[in-house]
Amino acid sequence: MYYPSVLILLLLASNAIALDKERTTCEKALMITKTAAKYHYNPREVDDAFSAFVFDDVFATIDQEKLIFAKEDYDALLNFKTRIDEDILAEKCEFVKAVARRFASNLQFADSVLKNIGEDKIDLLKKDSITFLRDDTFSNRADLEGKWIRWLKLEMLRTYYRQNDSVPDLKPPDKGELKKLLDQVKERESCRIESILAYEGEIEYYVDQVYLTSISLAYDPHSMYFSQSTKHYFNMSLSKETASFGIEVGRNEFGQIEVTGMIPGGPAWNSNAFNEGDIILSVEANGITTAFVCVEWSEVDYFLQGEDIDKVTFHIQKMNGNLVTVKLVKEVINVEQNVIQSFLLSGTKKIGYIYVPSFYTEMNAVDYLSNGCANDVAKELIKLKREGIDGLVLDLRNNGGGSMLEAVRLCGIFIDYGSVAIYDDRLNAPQTLKDMNRGLVFSDPIIILINGYSASASEFFAAAMQDQNRAIIVGSRSYGKSTSQTIIPLDSYMYEKPSDSRNKSGDFIKLTMGQFFRVTGKSHQKEGIIPDIALPDSYDKVEFGESIYDNALKATSITKKTYFYPSEALPIAALKAKSQIRVDGNAKFDQVKSIAITVAEMETSYTMPLEFNAFMANREERSHRHEELATVADAPFSVNNPSYMKGISSFSDSNLEINEELMKSIKNDLYIRESFLIINDLLSLTK
Numbered sequence: 001m002y003y004p005s006v007l008i009l010l011l012l013a014s015n016a017i018a019l020d021k022e023r024t025t026c027e028k029a030l031m032i033t034k035t036a037a038k039y040h041y042n043p044r045e046v047d048d049a050f051s052a053f054v055f056d057d058v059f060a061t062i063d064q065e066k067l068i069f070a071k072e073d074y075d076a077l078l079n080f081k082t083r084i085d086e087d088i089l090a091e092k093c094e095f096v097k098a099v100a101r102r103f104a105s106n107l108q109f110a111d112s113v114l115k116n117i118g119e120d121k122i123d124l125l126k127k128d129s130i131t132f133l134r135d136d137t138f139s140n141r142a143d144l145e146g147k148w149i150r151w152l153k154l155e156m157l158r159t160y161y162r163q164n165d166s167v168p169d170l171k172p173p174d175k176g177e178l179k180k181l182l183d184q185v186k187e188r189e190s191c192r193i194e195s196i197l198a199y200e201g202e203i204e205y206y207v208d209q210v211y212l213t214s215i216s217l218a219y220d221p222h223s224m225y226f227s228q229s230t231k232h233y234f235n236m237s238l239s240k241e242t243a244s245f246g247i248e249v250g251r252n253e254f255g256q257i258e259v260t261g262m263i264p265g266g267p268a269w270n271s272n273a274f275n276e277g278d279i280i281l282s283v284e285a286n287g288i289t290t291a292f293v294c295v296e297w298s299e300v301d302y303f304l305q306g307e308d309i310d311k312v313t314f315h316i317q318k319m320n321g322n323l324v325t326v327k328l329v330k331e332v333i334n335v336e337q338n339v340i341q342s343f344l345l346s347g348t349k350k351i352g353y354i355y356v357p358s359f360y361t362e363m364n365a366v367d368y369l370s371n372g373c374a375n376d377v378a379k380e381l382i383k384l385k386r387e388g389i390d391g392l393v394l395d396l397r398n399n400g401g402g403s404m405l406e407a408v409r410l411c412g413i414f415i416d417y418g419s420v421a422i423y424d425d426r427l428n429a430p431q432t433l434k435d436m437n438r439g440l441v442f443s444d445p446i447i448i449l450i451n452g453y454s455a456s457a458s459e460f461f462a463a464a465m466q467d468q469n470r471a472i473i474v475g476s477r478s479y480g481k482s483t484s485q486t487i488i489p490l491d492s493y494m495y496e497k498p499s500d501s502r503n504k505s506g507d508f509i510k511l512t513m514g515q516f517f518r519v520t521g522k523s524h525q526k527e528g529i530i531p532d533i534a535l536p537d538s539y540d541k542v543e544f545g546e547s548i549y550d551n552a553l554k555a556t557s558i559t560k561k562t563y564f565y566p567s568e569a570l571p572i573a574a575l576k577a578k579s580q581i582r583v584d585g586n587a588k589f590d591q592v593k594s595i596a597i598t599v600a601e602m603e604t605s606y607t608m609p610l611e612f613n614a615f616m617a618n619r620e621e622r623s624h625r626h627e628e629l630a631t632v633a634d635a636p637f638s639v640n641n642p643s644y645m646k647g648i649s650s651f652s653d654s655n656l657e658i659n660e661e662l663m664k665s666i667k668n669d670l671y672i673r674e675s676f677l678i679i680n681d682l683l684s685l686t687k
Contacts, residue, residue, distance in 0.1 A: 023507075025208040026091040032215050032225060032509060033088055034493035039426055040219050041483065041512050042553055050218050051084035053551060057214035058099060062207070067148060068106045070141035077102070088215070100207040104197070111193050113145050114152075114186055119179050121149055122156070124172060128610040130154050134603065153610045155185040159291070161619050162281060162315060162323070172612045188291070216509055221549045222485050226508040245304060245312065245328050247274060256280075257292040257300055259316075264360045264376075266331075270341060271658050272355050272665070273326040275398045275453070277319045284313040319398075319453060322626055327657065340376040342384055343666060345393070347637035349680050352384040353666060355395040359402030359410075359457040373402070374409035381413065381442045387642050391445040391679045393672060397475065401456025404484060404516070408433050411464045413441040414471070419562040420464040422521065423484075425514035427497070430560045433516075445682050446471035447675045450529060451537065452544050455479035462529045463518050469567040472575065472682065473529060474675050476537035480528035480546035483553060484514040515553070519562045525555045532572045533579050533678060535671060536592040541600035571685050578681050579674060588670050591629060631668050637676055639663040 023031075037043045044050060063069045080087075080095045087095055130150040139147050160181055164170050173181055196206055209227060216225040246266015249257050259278040262269045280292045283303050290303065303309055314326045345351040354377060361372030384392070411420040412435035424430040448462050448471045459478045465471040487510045489503035517523050526547045546552045583589045609615050641659070666672055 024091075024093070025096060025212065026087075026093045028212055028225075028490060028507060029088045029093075029215055030091055031490045031493065031507075032212065035488070035490060035509060036216070036219050036223070036511060038493045039488065039498065039511055039513055040223070041424075041426060041515055042220075044219060046085045046088060048082040048085060051086075052081050053218045054084050054211070054214045055081045055095075057217060058207075058210055061210050061214065062099075062103060065151065066136055066138050067144070067151060068103070068110050069138055070106070070144060071138040072141055073102045073106060074138045096207050096211045097204070099211075100204045103207055104203045107193050107197055107203070110144070110148070111190060111197075113148050114190055114193075117145070117149060117152060117182075117186070119175070119182055122153060122178065122182055124153060124157065124178070124610070124612045126611060127614075128153065129607050130610055131605060131607045133605050150610060152182065152185055152189070154608060155188070156181045157610065157612070157615045159185060161616065163289070165323075165623070170616060184291070216511075218551060220483065220512045220551055220553050221546070222481070222483060222510070223512050224485075224510040225490075226487065226510060227506075245330055246270075247304065247328075249280065249300065249304070262357065264358075264373075267328045267658065269357060270662075271326055271328065272341075272357070272662050273324060274316070275319070275357065276400050279317040280314055281317055281323075282315045284315075285309050285311065323623075329657075340373070340380045341662075342380045342642060343663065344384075344387060344389070344640045344642055345637040345666075345672075345676050346640060347676065347680070349390040349683055350388060351637070351676055351679055352381070352387070352389040352392045353395065353639075353672065354380060354392065356399055356458075358399055359404075359406040359461075361403035361406050372409075373406045374413060377410060378413050378441045383642055383644055385442070386644075389444070390683055391447070392442065393447045393449060393675045393679065394471070395449045395672070396454050396458040396462065397449050397451040397671070398453040399455070399458035400453065400479075401458055401460075401481070404457050404460060407457040407461045407464075408435070410461055411435055411468075412437050414443075414446065414465065415468050416440055416565070418468075418564040419519045420468075420564070421460060421519060422517040422558055422560050422562065423514055424517065424558055425484075427513075430517075430558055432560065432562050445679055445686070447679045448473050449671060449675055450475045450478045450531065452476055452479060452528075452539050454529070455481045455545075459524055459529050460516055463524055466529065466532065467519050467566065468564065469570055472533060472570060472572070472678060473531045474533045474678060475531050475535055475671060476540065477530055477534075478524070478528040478545070480524060480526045480552075482516045482523050482525040483512045484516065485510050486513050487511075488513075512553070515556075517558045517560075519564045521558045521560060521562075523555045523557060526552055527555050532570075533576050535579075535583065535674060536589045536596065538592060538595045538599050540593075540596045542603045571682070574685060575678055575681050579678055582674065582677060586670075588629060591625060592670075595625065629670060635667045635673055637667070637673075639667045 033046050059069065059074070077095075077098055080098065084095050087093065128150065130153075156178075160173055160177075161170075197203055209225075212225040212227075216223045245268055246263040247259060247268040248261035248263070250260045257280045259268075259274055259276055259280065261276060262274055268274045282289055282291045284290075285303055286309065290299065292300065292303075303312060310330050312328055314328065316324050316326060318324060340354060340356065343353045345353050356373060356377065359373045381392070408420060415435055417435050417438050419432045419434050421433045422430055423433055446465070448465055450458065450462055450473060454462070454475075455478065459481065462471075462473055462478065466473050486498070487508050488498035489501040490507040490509055491503065492498040492501050495501050515523065515525065526545075528545055528547075609618055640663070
């Protein structure tokens with residue numbers, strides 16, 4: 001999965017099971033380091049560098065926008081930066097106590113600053129701007145009010161734009177609208193502050209959880225401390241006993257409602273519009289529009305599960321910043337049907353298209369016979385073969401991973417037999433992962449589409465298919481995560497194996513305990529899967545994915561004899577040359593290249609105008625550019641449902657609109673268009 005939001009489940013836990021307080025935070029901090037030293041795949045020393053990471057991460061987590069702490073606070077605590085390691089080993093908590101004291105008083109100060117900002121201090125017609133710096137420093141206390149005013153103006157403009165994005169020639173808010181906007185934004189920010197002040201009744205506990213999480217993250221971006229309550233909610237997020245929109249959500253550290261999962265076969269899944277990590281900005285239902293920022297959890301629950309809510313329009317923000325509107329209709333979810341959807345791209349050749357949002361599996365799956373993603377793809381491929389398809393486009397963009405067992409099984413659908421990867425951990429000798437079944441379901445040409453948000457299991461699968469010469473990998477470099485995590489008790493260091501623990505502490509750590517390697521012994525850790533045919537991407541000019549984290553494990557190699565039987569080499573060079581000619585002559589890809597330059601410029605410093613007309617012009621330009629890219633005028637194929645889906649009850653009435661929108665988005669997708677042309681080239685070259 002992606003680098004996790006550090007406290008994505010903490011705020012949910014406030015209504016959870018009773019907390020275990022038998023062990024102090026100081027004891028738990030030491031237990032994390034001892035368990036990591038024994039079981040982490042590549043444990044680091046608890047030294048001054050470790051201390052500096054924890055120090056910086058605590059501040060980055062609890063005050064990312066640097067609106068709470070002042071420079072005076074930071075400087076006063078700076079002497080702890082090289083002492084936290086000593087505190088941990090001596091079971092002391094001086095740092096967290098000092099942070100908690102200042103955090104509590106600063107939150108109260110920020111709340112008072114907020115309450116004293118009236119309409120007289122907000123002028124949206126005056127030239128102004130706010131600048132975001134990657135390495136921004138804390139402001140002096142005297143400057144915090146000005147920083148809050150600029151932040152409120154930005155949030156007001158964002159809110160006003162979202163609420164009126166369909167209004168042509170939008171005018172500045174009048175006096176009444178301005179007050180309403182300011183009150184709305186102030187209420188959200190105050191809610192965020194007050195929810196922390198009231199967290200479990202103790203702000204010290206909130207800071208403790210941040211501290212323990214930062215210690216676990218010091219080992220790598222995917223290791224994560226879980227208290228009893230956060231572990232409880234983590235397990236709930238994996239359950240299929242959720243809303244009938246088929247969407248699972250949690251509140252992240254900014255008070256936003258974040259998509260944490262989808263039920264395979266549910267409306268959200270079938271829309272192909274949702275991914276883990278998306279933010280639900282607002283919802284519309286029964287004529288009511290509600291912003292999903294710092295709302296009461298009961299209100300979130302009402303819109304997702306309320307008996308009188310059947311249709312909801314979701315306004316979501318994708319991980320790349322794009323804003324998307326999605327309409328969903330409730331339905332009784334049957335995960336046995338339509339979990340994987342396929343479509344026919346009919347042009348010069350007939351090509352199958354399948355989008356796989358995640359590598360899901362049935363709960364507690366432990367063997368190669370379990371049902372899940374691979375089994376569902378196989379069933380869909382059998383149906384597509386009856387349609388006489390000549391090839392397949394398998395879309396793994398934005399697929400954050402899931403079950404590695406499903407990834408191994410999916411490999412077996414496309415190869416006869418042999419090794420697909422190597423797995424290594426601290427407890428056992430390296431293991432070869434193999435396709436255990438002779439034969440294959442699909443032998444025709446394949447394009448696998450990936451991007452920077454394709455991670456973990458999706459990278460595992462793409463790498464195996466690339467090494468086997470079984471597919472052409474198209475798109476942009478993937479995320480770069482080849483590690484695996486296991487949730488184990490916090491006291492596992494006391495036992496020979498984590499499974500021996502009686503877990504008297506009640507706490508857990510999701511720990512990186514293994515790494516996957518390609519059959520060649522090489523790793524894509526931090527590097528990602530390099531496409532055979534790279535297409536322009538908005539993030540081409542910036543460092544992206546696992547590689548941006550200093551604490552990420554480095555790429556290594558492993559020596560182990562494997563037996564795999566790659567197909568004949570594919571004509572990559574010839575296909576790449578043909579694709580390059582098309583890309584160079586495509587105005588849409590020129591736009592993507594232009595966006596990539598803008599994204600690169602924003603990487604170190606980004607200034608947003610706060611004057612109404614300038615802000616709206618900036619937003620309209622971004623929206624127009626996104627809309628232009630979302631439309632391909634000359635798609636060389638039509639998009640249809642397979643014949644077995646036509647005229648039967650496979651689609652409920654509520655899904656007909658989603659299906660039409662989905663086919664439209666496939667036809668207008670720039671990357672699917674080029675993939676279709678590449679696979680046609682491949683078929684011509686190899687016939």
